[in-house]
Amino acid sequence: MSLKIRLGILGGGGDSLIGVLHRVASSMYDQFQIVGGVFNPVWEENIGFVEKIGLPTNRVYIDFDTLIEEELKLPVSERMEAISILTPNFLHFPMAKKLIENGFNVICEKPMTTSLEEAKILQNLLLDSDTIFAVTYTYTGYPMIRQMRNMIANGVIGKVQKIDVQYYQGWINPIIHDEEKRGNTWRLDPEKSGISCCIGDIGTHAFDMIEYVSGLKVNSVLADLNYLYSDNKMDIDGTVLIHCSGDVKGVIRASQIATGEENNFTVQIYGEKAGLKWEQENPNYLYLLEDGKPLNILKPGHIYNSELSLDGTKLPPGHPEGIFDSMGNIYKGIAKAIKGEKYDIGEYPTITDGVRGMNFIEKAVQSHQSGNIWIKIDD
Numbered sequence: 083m084s085l086k087i088r089l090g091i092l093g094g095g096g097d098s099l100i101g102v103l104h105r106v107a108s109s110m111y112d113q114f115q116i117v118g119g120v121f122n123p124v125w126e127e128n129i130g131f132v133e134k135i136g137l138p139t140n141r142v143y144i145d146f147d148t149l150i151e152e153e154l155k156l157p158v159s160e161r162m163e164a165i166s167i168l169t170p171n172f173l174h175f176p177m178a179k180k181l182i183e184n185g186f187n188v189i190c191e192k193p194m195t196t197s198l199e200e201a202k203i204l205q206n207l208l209l210d211s212d213t214i215f216a217v218t219y220t221y222t223g224y225p226m227i228r229q230m231r232n233m234i235a236n237g238v239i240g241k242v243q244k245i246d247v248q249y250y251q252g253w254i255n256p257i258i259h260d261e262e263k264r265g266n267t268w269r270l271d272p273e274k275s276g277i278s279c280c281i282g283d284i285g286t287h288a289f290d291m292i293e294y295v296s297g298l299k300v301n302s303v304l305a306d307l308n309y310l311y312s313d314n315k316m317d318i319d320g321t322v323l324i325h326c327s328g329d330v331k332g333v334i335r336a337s338q339i340a341t342g343e344e345n346n347f348t349v350q351i352y353g354e355k356a357g358l359k360w361e362q363e364n365p366n367y368l369y370l371l372e373d374g375k376p377l378n379i380l381k382p383g384h385i386y387n388s389e390l391s392l393d394g395t396k397l398p399p400g401h402p403e404g405i406f407d408s409m410g411n412i413y414k415g416i417a418k419a420i421k422g423e424k425y426d427i428g429e430y431p432t433i434t435d436g437v438r439g440m441n442f443i444e445k446a447v448q449s450h451q452s453g454n455i456w457i458k459i460d461d
């Protein structure tokens with residue numbers, strides 16, 4: 083009998099951006115098997131997609147409530163063990179809540195919910211449950227990001243003194259200047275997206291990354307957001323100054339109107355002894371910068387990397403791995419947690435990271451709306 087974890091998927095249909103990433107990533111280490119789900123709210127699209135990609139159709143349900151009802155009728159040994167939520171943001175909370183209440187492990191896309199209040203409800207529910215809850219901050223799975231975390235923790239760059247994380251995309255530029263298109267994009271609709279577009283969608287990746295690699299906590303933020311048009315209710319660009327634990331200062335620069343940019347996510351952490359720089363579009367290179375020394379470039383798969391970094395590299399050095407592998411590493415960590423195996427806390431982001439992400443989004447928007455003032459992020 084297969085020992086793979088029975089996985090259900092919500093959203094991520096043929097019309098989606100992120101579905102393929104989760105399907106490939108979950109299968110990467112032979113730990114999960116997709117057994118069904120609801121891939122699209124329109125039945126013909128839902129079932130048609132599943133038939134097209136050759137998954138079994140007997141556990142593809144018409145909607146989420148039917149999925150819960152029918153899965154609970156199955157013996158535990160057959161029931162879905164984990165369910166990935168890949169829908170637009172506003173569905174994350176109701177789906178996650180009901181899944182936790184019914185004992186399913188949850189893998190939830192970011193931003194975890196549409197408000198901090200919802201995030202805290204999920205966190206409280208988990209206090210009384212054995213459910214594993216993961217939030218897919220995809221980029222924390224990269225081997226060289228894990229290496230960066232290890233090097234900072236081991237003092238290679240000394241005390242951190244400057245943080246600069248940039249996440250620049252340009253895809254909203256052609257949309258924002260077209261009134262019809264801007265009305266048809268769910269990320270620009272507060273009902274579907276939450277209170278923020280840019281900060282919620284990509285600023286939150288930057289925030290999580292800072293805490294992941296530096297080990298510091300972002301304590302307060304001062305945000306200046308950009309909307310471009312008066313009928314656009316959602317930020318599409320913003321600069322957020324941050325104050326972290328240890329009196330460290332830094333900045334998150336996020337934009338979805340950085341014309342022509344693709345997925346330019348750059349993480350730069352500078353310490354008193356050295357600096358580390360990583361660029362998502364070239365993820366196999368980690369740059370070590372030191373005063374008076376030649377640039378040092380670290381790459382995945384070499385013995386000088388940490389155990390966790392090496393654990394996330396499948397092939398010998400020189401075989402580039404990318405975002406599918408990064409998400410695959412996160413699924414690998416989740417599988418260990420579900421199976422009760424030993425794992426490193428850096429292997430997958432949890433509910434705590436999800437709540438902090440929502441905290442950041444709310445405080446950044448509040449800071450901007452209050453006239454660009456410093457706002458504390460609750461611990």
Ligand SMILES: NC(=O)c1ccc[n+]([C@@H]2O[C@H](COP(=O)([O-])OP(=O)(O)OC[C@H]3O[C@@H](n4cnc5c(N)ncnc54)[C@H](O)[C@@H]3O)[C@@H](O)[C@H]2O)c1
Pocket residue numbers: 092093094095096097098099100101120121122123146168169170171173191192193218219220268283
């Ligand atoms: N981790 C990352 O790097 C990353 C990247 C992209 C998107 N995301 C997140 O993933 C989520 C989805 O984003 P996307 O870009 O794939 O969106 P999308 O609009 O491309 O796809 C959404 C999918 O959900 C389906 N859906 C909508 N309502 C549904 C319902 N009631 N039941 C079942 N399925 C339903 C749609 O049919 C579609 O297949 C968002 O929360 C987004 O923030 C994360």
